[in-house]
Amino acid sequence: MEVTARAPGKIILCGEHAVVHGSTAVAASIDLYTQVFLHISTTHSESDDGLLRLHLKDMGFEFSWPTGRIKEVLPEAGNPLSSSPRSCSPESIKAIANLVEEQNIPEAKIGLVAGISAFIWLYTSIHGSKPARAVITSTLPLGSGLGSSASFCVSLATAFLAVSDAVSLDLSHQGWLSFKEQEIDLVNKWAYEGEKIIHGKPSGIDNTVSTFGNMILFKSGKLTLMKSSMPLKMLITNTKVGRNTKALVAGVSERTLRHPDAMNAVFTAVDSISKELSSIIQSPVSDEISLTEKEGKLEELMEMNQGLLQCMGVSHVAIETVLRTTLKYKLASKLTGAGGGGCVLTLLPSLLSRTVIDKVIAELESCGFQCLIAEIGGKGAEVCFDNSS
Ligand SMILES: Nc1ncnc2c1ncn2[C@@H]1O[C@H](COP(=O)(O)OP(=O)(O)O)[C@@H](O)[C@H]1O
Numbered sequence: 001m002e003v004t005a006r007a008p009g010k011i012i013l014c015g016e017h018a019v020v021h022g023s024t025a026v027a028a029s030i031d032l033y034t035q036v037f038l039h040i041s042t043t044h045s046e047s048d049d050g051l052l053r054l055h056l057k058d059m060g061f062e063f064s065w066p067t068g069r070i071k072e073v074l075p076e077a078g079n080p081l082s083s084s085p086r087s088c089s090p091e092s093i094k095a096i097a098n099l100v101e102e103q104n105i106p107e108a109k110i111g112l113v114a115g116i117s118a119f120i121w122l123y124t125s126i127h128g129s130k131p132a133r134a135v136i137t138s139t140l141p142l143g144s145g146l147g148s149s150a151s152f153c154v155s156l157a158t159a160f161l162a163v164s165d166a167v168s169l170d171l172s173h174q175g176w177l178s179f180k181e182q183e184i185d186l187v188n189k190w191a192y193e194g195e196k197i198i199h200g201k202p203s204g205i206d207n208t209v210s211t212f213g214n215m216i217l218f219k220s221g222k223l224t225l226m227k228s229s230m231p232l233k234m235l236i237t238n239t240k241v242g243r244n245t246k247a248l249v250a251g252v253s254e255r256t257l258r259h260p261d262a263m264n265a266v267f268t269a270v271d272s273i274s275k276e277l278s279s280i281i282q283s284p285v286s287d288e289i290s291l292t293e294k295e296g297k298l299e300e301l302m303e304m305n306q307g308l309l310q311c312m313g314v315s316h317v318a319i320e321t322v323l324r325t326t327l328k329y330k331l332a333s334k335l336t337g338a339g340g341g342g343c344v345l346t347l348l349p350s351l352l353s354r355t356v357i358d359k360v361i362a363e364l365e366s367c368g369f370q371c372l373i374a375e376i377g378g379k380g381a382e383v384c385f386d387n388s389s
């Protein structure tokens, strides 16, 4: 049986890191995706090779594990339960680490270990030790703050569940298909378990916005879908400075332990900024003047959020260069995602001319950065059975 699944990346408009500590945050999906093609053996008569295969196509890596070996080291593989998401135990983490280590991943690509481990955990928990082949492609930059880890986990969970007993889908449907409400919740829960393997202590905002798409307000594991009443155009600048979300999240937690009162005040301020930002985005726009006023307020809130992210210790010289450059054109920016490098968001007000946009992009790219303007707030996770999309 074959299925293709895809899940979008995201931008965080306000509240990254603070959301891990219970503050409100606002995020939106973007039109960059991780895509999984899955071929799974459904009967023993099929000519399977007794292997679980993972092909990371963009990177040119192919990994495989004999299913007998998986069964030997991972107890979960003997008892898969697709309908009840569960956490990877420390023993299973160790067993999976051994399975990944056997693949001799080059030192320069060691960051992939976390993603491959999440793949093994999600697959074996949902399908046990059935032979299968998964081919992954992605238009998202990895480790840049655009939620590649969540989009990877959501697309895997979507593909694995689509061909499981937990979900019933119309296999004859042509083109992309979304899951029903309860089933999509299951995708989100499994994806969160994968994110935990990659991030350590994720808030759940990234997997939630990748699963459900749109724009969301998120606090303490709960989402509220938002309806934007204004056009929102964001320039995304990738500083191309590599970083790791797990380490940055841990760094903020350590700072919080050292300075609990000060950091809690920072998180409370972020909470207020996110709430104000979401109410501005959702309040009706009567005319051009009110749109310009709203954009001005958003810019101010983005700058305030950036200042607080600096207080958390997650900015970076490359991020500061982007802030300084865009400010020359009177444009406001903030980092998005975990920071420490990665991507920066710049609000492009509706009256800003194409000439100015081109100039800012040219100047940012002359610093070695990469710019893109993504569509915001599209669909979340989807599957396709006809293989022609
Ligand atoms: N397409 C992919 N294939 C394999 N692993 C992936 C893929 N996308 C993401 N990952 C995993 O997620 C990690 C990056 O996640 P993270 O540090 O949270 O940054 P971000 O989520 O902002 O891209 C990668 O190092 C890798 O382990």
Ligand SMILES: C[C@@](O)(CCOP(=O)(O)O)CC(=O)O
Binding pocket: 015, 016, 017, 018, 019, 020, 144, 145, 146, 147, 148, 149, 199, 201, 202, 203, 204, 205, 206, 245, 249, 336, 337, 338, 339
């Ligand atoms: C920093 C954080 O708020 C977002 C991390 O996003 P990303 O992995 O950098 O795309 C962590 C989280 O919410 O789990």
Ligand SMILES: [Mg+2]
Binding pocket: 147, 148, 149, 150, 199, 206, 245
């Ligand atoms: Mg991530």
